[in-house]
Amino acid sequence: DAMVIQNPRYQVTQFGKPVTLSCSQTLNHNVMYWYQQKSSQAPKLLFHYYDKDFNNEADTPDNFQSRRPNTSFCFLDIRSPGLGDAAMYLCATSRDRGARSTPLHFGNGTRLTVT
Amino acid sequence: KNQVEQSPQSLIILEGKNCTLQCNYTVSPFSNLRWYKQDTGRGPVSLTIMTFSENTKSNGRYTATLDADTKQSSLHITASQLSDSASYICVVSVNYGGSQGNLIFGKGTKLSVKP
Numbered sequence: 001d002a003m004v005i006q007n008p009r010y011q012v013t014q015f016g017k018p019v020t021l022s023c024s025q026t027l028n029h030n031v032m033y034w035y036q037q038k039s040s041q042a043p044k045l046l047f048h049y050y051d052k053d054f055n056n057e058a059d060t061p062d063n064f065q066s067r068r069p070n071t072s073f074c075f076l077d078i079r080s081p082g083l084g085d086a087a088m089y090l091c092a093t094s095r096d097r098g099a100r101s102t103p104l105h106f107g108n109g110t111r112l113t114v115t
Numbered sequence: 116k117n118q119v120e121q122s123p124q125s126l127i128i129l130e131g132k133n134c135t136l137q138c139n140y141t142v143s144p145f146s147n148l149r150w151y152k153q154d155t156g157r158g159p160v161s162l163t164i165m166t167f168s169e170n171t172k173s174n175g176r177y178t179a180t181l182d183a184d185t186k187q188s189s190l191h192i193t194a195s196q197l198s199d200s201a202s203y204i205c206v207v208s209v210n211y212g213g214s215q216g217n218l219i220f221g222k223g224t225k226l227s228v229k230p
Contacts (some may be wrong), residue, residue, distance in 0.1 A: 039125035090158050106158030
């Protein structure tokens with residue numbers, strides 16, 4: 001019944017070694033989001049795609065990039081992970097953008113560890 | 116500054132008891148308010164969404180209230196179960212007009228239900 005699927009669930013990478021996290025959805029939603037969530041903190045929006053239109057948050061580091069090759073898939077690339085990038089990364093989708101009363105559907109996240 | 120404050124930060128209750136979680140916000144212009152449940156190691160799951168004109172909304176044993184005048188919301192859990200142990204996150208949507216929007220996340224209340 002999973003509708004937003006994130007792989008892998010756990011990812012370990014070395015300091016400075018590029019890593020890619022993936023997200024797929026079966027909801028055919030227009031919008032896909034990437035959030036970073038650190039322990040006991042609220043999720044922080046990194047960027048989102050409205051269809052093919054990429055929207056970066058002003059305070060998202062350049063180290064974080066994203067790709068959306070088609071409606072179903074979205075990738076988060078961390079070019080040179082630092083120790084401070086260790087976190088849970090959540091992918092979410094919605095039919096419309098945030099102001100509308102459409103819920104966000106979250107995946108179960110990828111927990112990234114940087115060694 | 117748009118902010119969402121939740122209280123208490125954490126709460127322990129006995130199975131079968133009721134509890135109420137609070138959310139205060141200073142968000143303008145307001146679009147809607149959402150409550151999410153996040154189990155440990157999982158992505159958040161939507162419980163309710165309320166717009167300006169809605170005072171209360173229920174989802175099973177979960178009942179959310181909204182007072183748009185005082186900018187307060189509560190989530191009441193009736194007859195708690197062990198599976199209710201989770202973080203509960205209040206999210207307020209800012210309406211920038213059109214299809215644009217922004218979601219302001221609270222830090223969550225961590226609820227532990229003990230047998």
